[in-house]
Amino acid sequence: MAKPAARIGLIEAMLVIAALAVVLRAAQLQLIQGGRWQDEAERSRKERQVLPARRGGIYDRNGVPLALTQEYFEVGFAPNELTGGARDVRLIARSLGFPLPQLQRQVATRKWVAIRGPFNGLQVQELRALRGVYLDGQYSRHYPAGPLARGVVGSLTPDSGRGASGVELALDSLLAGVPGEAVVLKDKRGQTYQSPSRIDREPTGGRDVFLTLDAELQEISERALEGAMAEFDAIGGDIVMLDPHTGELLALASRRTVDGQMVVNRATYFTEPFEPGSTAKLFTAGALLTLHRVDSTDRVYAEDGLWKMPVDGRGHTRLIHDAHATPGSLTLADAIRVSSNIAMGKFSQRLSAVEQFEALRDFGFSSPTGVEFPSESRGTLRMPDRWDGYSKPSIAMGYEFEVTPIQLAAAYAAIANQGILLTPTLVREIRSDQGLLLYRHQPEPVRRAISPAVAKRLLEYLRRVVAKGGTAEAAQLANWILVGKTGTVIRHDGGVYQSGHYTASFASVFPLTDPQLVVVVKIDDPRSGKIYGGETAAPLTRAMLEEALSARRSALDRSRLASPALEEAAAVVDDNPDQPAVNRVVLTLPVSSDSAARPGPRLVPNVTGSSLRRAANALHRRGFHVAVRGSGRVQRTTPAAGDSAGYGALVTVWAE
Amino acid sequence: MLWLVVFLVVAVAIQARQASAVMTARRLARLQEQRVALEAERAALQRQIRLGTSRKVLGDRAESELGLHFPQNSELRLLKLRSRRR
Numbered sequence: 006m007a008k009p010a011a012r013i014g015l016i017e018a019m020l021v022i023a024a025l026a027v028v029l030r031a032a033q034l035q036l037i038q039g040g041r042w043q044d045e046a047e048r049s050r051k052e053r054q055v056l057p058a059r060r061g062g063i064y065d066r067n068g069v070p071l072a073l074t075q076e077y078f079e080v081g082f083a084p085n086e087l088t089g090g091a092r093d094v095r096l097i098a099r100s101l102g103f104p105l106p107q108l109q110r111q112v113a114t115r116k117w118v119a120i121r122g123p124f125n126g127l128q129v130q131e132l133r134a135l136r137g138v139y140l141d142g143q144y145s146r147h148y149p150a151g152p153l154a155r156g157v158v159g160s161l162t163p164d165s166g167r168g169a170s171g172v173e174l175a176l177d178s179l180l181a182g183v184p185g186e187a188v189v190l191k192d193k194r195g196q197t198y199q200s201p202s203r204i205d206r207e208p209t210g211g212r213d214v215f216l217t218l219d220a221e222l223q224e225i226s227e228r229a230l231e232g233a234m235a236e237f238d239a240i241g242g243d244i245v246m247l248d249p250h251t252g253e254l255l256a257l258a259s260r261r262t263v264d265g266q267m268v269v270n271r272a273t274y275f276t277e278p279f280e281p282g283s284t285a286k287l288f289t290a291g292a293l294l295t296l297h298r299v300d301s302t303d304r305v306y307a308e309d310g311l312w313k314m315p316v317d318g319r320g321h322t323r324l325i326h327d328a329h330a331t332p333g334s335l336t337l338a339d340a341i342r343v344s345s346n347i348a349m350g351k352f353s354q355r356l357s358a359v360e361q362f363e364a365l366r367d368f369g370f371s372s373p374t375g376v377e378f379p380s381e382s383r384g385t386l387r388m389p390d391r392w393d394g395y396s397k398p399s400i401a402m403g404y405e406f407e408v409t410p411i412q413l414a415a416a417y418a419a420i421a422n423q424g425i426l427l428t429p430t431l432v433r434e435i436r437s438d439q440g441l442l443l444y445r446h447q448p449e450p451v452r453r454a455i456s457p458a459v460a461k462r463l464l465e466y467l468r469r470v471v472a473k474g475g476t477a478e479a480a481q482l483a484n485w486i487l488v489g490k491t492g493t494v495i496r497h498d499g500g501v502y503q504s505g506h507y508t509a510s511f512a513s514v515f516p517l518t519d520p521q522l523v524v525v526v527k528i529d530d531p532r533s534g535k536i537y538g539g540e541t542a543a544p545l546t547r548a549m550l551e552e553a554l555s556a557r558r559s560a561l562d563r564s565r566l567a568s569p570a571l572e573e574a575a576a577v578v579d580d581n582p583d584q585p586a587v588n589r590v591v592l593t594l595p596v597s598s599d600s601a602a603r604p605g606p607r608l609v610p611n612v613t614g615s616s617l618r619r620a621a622n623a624l625h626r627r628g629f630h631v632a633v634r635g636s637g638r639v640q641r642t643t644p645a646a647g648d649s650a651g652y653g654a655l656v657t658v659w660a661e
Numbered sequence: 662m663l664w665l666v667v668f669l670v671v672a673v674a675i676q677a678r679q680a681s682a683v684m685t686a687r688r689l690a691r692l693q694e695q696r697v698a699l700e701a702e703r704a705a706l707q708r709q710i711r712l713g714t715s716r717k718v719l720g721d722r723a724e725s726e727l728g729l730h731f732p733q734n735s736e737l738r739l740l741k742l743r744s745r746r747r
Contacts, residue, residue, distance in 0.1 A: 125704075130694065130698040142697075224715060484735065551731065551737075
């Protein structure tokens, strides 16, 4: 047994070692591992929370809400925590519109009751004061205007709440906003305590987007399209309204029938191209005028509505017919007015394939328009080196290439805008969540497609289409002048044309003087017996404009429309404002006609190289009228030598 | 003794400030709840107004109940207002 002093010394040493161990452990925890334990303590005491940002709203040009984000709630409660008992249960059932007996049965189980809803702030307002009721709030998107413009507005993905289609997708980064971050304190039971001073970063709400759409015109378009589909027994259709001076899209309507159901949320005006038919004749006409290949006196024989067109030098022909057969010969203006495929086919021969292709490209075809939409078809237009012998007349008639309704509207807008093609747009303004203006659309010119003089002439051509005797006579208004062009094409499926199935269309400009609207109406497969654009799409355009004119508020500028319409009516269509005067050749009478006894189509003689006098004599003997361009030896004629023309048709002689 | 008084005054001031902050936070929370409820009410009313004033509802009722019709363009006259010169 050790001595007491030794034992005391031993105990003291053990105490010192123990104290040293405590100090060393403390040093280890605080100095060496201090950071880690501090983080651990923070984590157990605090919790970081993401504060969701409110998604920006989508409105029409006048502030009519089309898509809004609102806070919605799921409601849960613990029956044993309710202090009001049955009274609280009745209040919950009444506020949420939940069946009381069902709720009472759930309460009787004494288990947690969850009612998913979602319920809006108004519905849960009274429940906030109840003890034992817990609200789980989250932002949710809703569309106050219902199906109005849903194809444009689009939708969100159900899981992430990000844009899935339409403007919601195209402008998702602007609409989404930036989430905030906050720290909440927790106690040992996990209960959190919020405090305003603990917000690290406030959430920034998304930007509000004001579209160019006009809710009034949009509703008019959608209703009109649904009515037309019912009236004409059509399987679908598209309507585009566009401001030609700004490129702003004012209304976009699409309807399709799928499996007997009406589909309203597709943006087919951007995504589904179609063969434009005769509505595209104007673009070939524009090229002919721009390149001075045709003047107002040039005529081609209309072949009485049926023409075997030679497509190569080996005698192969294609049959072209006119739906509205016209006797005699036609000028370019006449060809547009009566929508003559034969005349346009003949006129198109004066253009090279490259010239015709470039003219169409200048009007924006075969290129996306650049509108702010996530998906857009560019249409189809083959390169000219892949065209065959029939392509030029076929394309002049509006076949062999495809355009979207939006491309067609933009091209007509270029004509209405003195030849300048603008980028169509859907976004008029973007504002911050505080209402500050961040962006305002300005017209974006793409290129000059045609000269102002040619644009004016094309508008004059369009005016004839809607005048008496034109194919769109049914579209004319009494007090304002609507101009436009009809189109009717045979539909194709998988590259095979479907006989008896048509796409009817009408592209128009309103009004002629100081245009405010370009309207494109397309009716898919009308099966009621009325198949032509002039019978279906044209009167529909007229009906929509009548509604727009009488609407309480619409994008139409009434002060500009209030100018006396008679001024427009009095405006005489100038046949040839930008062409030199026509020379006439004086002939010695009498002139004998070698074909007068046989009225009807006859071949144009070859007078190339002849003097003007000799050429005129030869043509007159054949029964043709003659107009002369230039002087000297004859270089060519229109119609060309070997072409057929009717008795009395005008043959233009081009000299050196 | 003076130190004690100073301590009490500071303690009371801190307590009052904390109490005020808590009250303000509660008021803020209530206002936010009211805002959410009012926004929901506004959205519901806007939806009703939009539906009630839509051409589908108004036009159909005007036609069926009042015998009205949408005017044709020949029945429309837009009057141009001239600005008054002083």
